[in-house]
Amino acid sequence: MKAKYILFILAAGILGACNKNLEIAPPSNVTPENYLVEESQLAAYAIKLYEAFPTFGYFDGDVNTDIAARRAYDVKYTPGQWKVAQSGGAWTFTNIFQCNYFLETVNPRFAEGKITGNTANIKHYIGEMYFLRAWTYFDRLQGLGDFPIIKTTLPDNKTILTEASKRAPQTEVARFILSDLDSAILLMGNAAPSGGKNRLSKACAQLLKSRVALYEGTFLKYFKGTAFVPNGPEWPGKTKEYNASYKFQSGSIEGEIDFFLTQAMEASKAVADGITLVNNTMAAATQVSNQDFAVASEANPYCRMFSATDLSSFSEVLLWRDYDLGLGVANGIPNNVQAAHNWGFTRGYVDRFLMANGLPIYAPGSGYAGDDSIQLVREKRDGRLWLFLAQPGQINILQPSALGTHATPVVGYPDILNLIGNHDQVTGYMSRKGNVYDGAQLGNGRGDVGSIVFKGTEAFFNYMEASYEKTGSLDGIAQAYWQAIRKRAGVDIDFQKTIAATDLTREALNDWAVYSAGVMVDKVLYNIRRERSCELIGEGTRNMDLKRWRAMDQMIATPYFVEGFKLWGPMKNWYKASALTYNIGDKSTVSDPAISPYLRIYQKTPSVLAYTGYRWTMAHYWSSVAMQHFLITSENNDVSTSPIYQNPGWPIEANRGAIGF
Structure with a gap:
């Protein structure tokens, strides 16, 4: 298994100098004619592109949304401050070029029998x-929507x-992505030839297919009738002759929505039916000692799935990154988790977790203990919140004999005052x-814990949502998936009780x-x-989810x-009263209790543009195309002549x- 690191380093050295431009071909001395001619070389080439996968513990897709926040606000929530860039941006083809070079080189050679090695492995x-x-294309779809479909390397012309x-049009991009994934599903085995779950498998391709199809199906549904979908009013694609007569492959946008949701259901079921949920051996308790909680957490398979050094035995994990300190391949995941590194969950996120009895916290008879302390917040709650919301006093370290320099043996009071730089816990x-x-x-x-890239559990949710969006009801399969997830979480499996008690307002x-x-x-x-x-x-x-749901218009x-958290209650006593200053302009350290008993992250100093709250503009569902790309594809710098819109x-x-608009 350790050989994969050698391959990773080799690939990084061979491919590291690639240019972002479409026209740059791999120099002959970097990718010689005798490269990509045998199985191990094919395996090595792909590893470099694995760097695009996210690393667990660096939750960039969650922060700056309604569930998690950083100390600095995101400019996309202050209309007018997110600007068109002069160059760069999401309009890039580096990884696309590398994939195309591989495919246009290897496929003909393979067809001609010129690649040595095991046929199934090739x-x-x-x-892969x-x-x-x-x-790569899915990343472009999320950021830009419509995007050039490039299947070959191109000359410098x-x-x-x-x-x-x-x-x-984005529907064609999404179909192209599904086509590539169908090819991957056809070609890849149920397990990688080597490396186990450290390399992609057929199930990974099926999971990504379900994700992409669900994304596109729901995006089209909720953006229907806007400039964000092909043939919608003011769709900018219509301004270019090459898209002026575009027709959906299924005949209508409704047909496209149905197509993608059907694809999502089929692909997600293929994954979910092969997954056995990892056992959660800890039931949420009202009272448990910090020592017992730590010992039980370390032994709990569900918790260990996110912190073990070897994730190969966890059935839900489809792909994970392995690390090895002996080979100098390490991560900072443990530090990032314990220090919370300048981010935290929002009150809105914490409040949406149900009680263990399946009721929302505001429902009569829920048993909610309130939020005057984090201990009370966790009492009798959904087991996932009980397990994963840190509480001051909890034990972080059970093997302290060789404490690292950044260890935090016991969870301390959240550093909402930014006293230790980027290690502050901004929301509490x-x-x-x-x-x-x-x-x-x-x-x-110095961490070498594993990092999950793809977790099969997502397929349960992709099926549930796609089936409901498609049919307006929950079939037996979706209901069984939902009950299994809630049972593992320690929540009453009667989701209908939850639905009936939900107050959307x-x-x-x-x-x-x-x-x-x-x-x-609707409530379902x-x-x-x-x-x-x-x-x-x-x-x-x-x-990703908020974008496809079009969930920011309000x-x-x-x-x-x-x-x-609720700063202006008993938890204010965690801090020196003199340190909690407000209503003194830019010297304020916290928000005014007269505004809200809860700490308002950006409503402290009036000079912060987000002081008056997050706002939205429709354009921000996508990023802009930088000016450079219009100029280099235009005649005499006349951007109206560029084929790009x-x-x-x-x-x-x-x-x-x-x-x-």
Whole structure:
């Protein structure tokens, strides 16, 4: 297994100098004619592109949403401050080029019998490259929507490159991604030839297919009738002759929605039916000693799935990153989890977790103990919150003999005052998901815990949501998946009881997923969304979900204030009274208790643009295309001659914010 690290380093050295431009071919001395001619070389080439996968513990897809916040606000929530860049941005083809080079080189050689090695293994590695191209294109789909579909490497010829810059409608991009994933599914085995779950497998491709199809199906549903979908009013693609007569492959946008949701159901079921949920051996308790909690957590398979050094035995894990200190391959995951590194869960996220009896916290008879302390917040709650919300006094380290320099043996009071730089716990609510109890792991960048990339549990939620969006009801399969997830979480499996007790007006105060296109969804769909966010706590999917649900429109007219824990109650005594200053301009350290008893993260100092709350503009569902790309594909710098069109609501002018519709 350790050989994979050698391959990883080899691939990094061979491929590290690639340019972002479409026209740059791999120099002959870097990828010689005798490279990509035998099985191990194919395996090595793909590893470099694995760097695009996320690392657990760095939850960039969750922060700056309604579930988690950083100390610095995100400019996308302050319309006018997110600007069109002069260069760079999401319009990049580096990884696409590398995938295309591999496929156009290897496929003909393989067909001609010119690649040596085991045939099944060669097919698997070709399948990996189709997967990796699909992964890259899905990133572009989320960020830009319409995007050029490039299947080959291109010569250094402006005419050819300009022609290749034509943007394909997003439905075609999504279908192209599914086609690549179908190729990956066909070619890859149930297990990788080597490396086990450290390499991609057929189930990974099926899971990603379900994710992409669900994304596109729901995006089209909720953005229907807007400039964000092909043939919608003011769709900028219509301004270019090459898209002017575009027709959906299924005949209508409704047909496309049905197509993608059907694909999502089929692919997700293929994964979910092969998954056995990891056992959660800890039932949420009202009282348990910190020592007992730590010992039980370290022994709990469900907790260990996020903190073990070897994740190969966990049935839910489809792909994970392995690390080895002896080979100098390490991570900072343990540090990031214990220090919370400048992010925390919001009050809105914590409040949406149910009680163990299946009732929302506000429902009569729920048994909610209140939020005057974090201990009370956790009492009798959904087992996932009980397990993964850190509480001051909890034991972090059970093997302290070789404590690393960044170890925090006991959970302290959250550093909401930013006294230790980027290690501050900005909201007061800290995650302990992935906590490592071995002190030796806590040196700076000295961790070697595994990092989950793909977890099969997502397929349960993809099926539940896709089936409900498609049919308007929950079939028996979706119900069984939902009950299994809740049972593992220690929550009453009667989800109908939860649905009946849900008050959307209460949930809407803090959970953006109540809305799609500025309108409240029904209670069943909301609870499917709620369950998804609670299970995938801190795993980086929230921004993707909010975007496809079109769940930020309500902030166009009504500001949203990000809140943390209930500072203005007994927990204020954790801090020196003199340190909690407010209403003194930019010297204020916390928000005014007269505004809210909850810490308002950005409503402290009036000079902060988010002081008056998060706001939204439609253009921000996608990023803009940078000016550079218009200029290099135009004639005499006349951007109107470029085949590229700008995304809805964005100007074709650098350093300007969105201009609306």
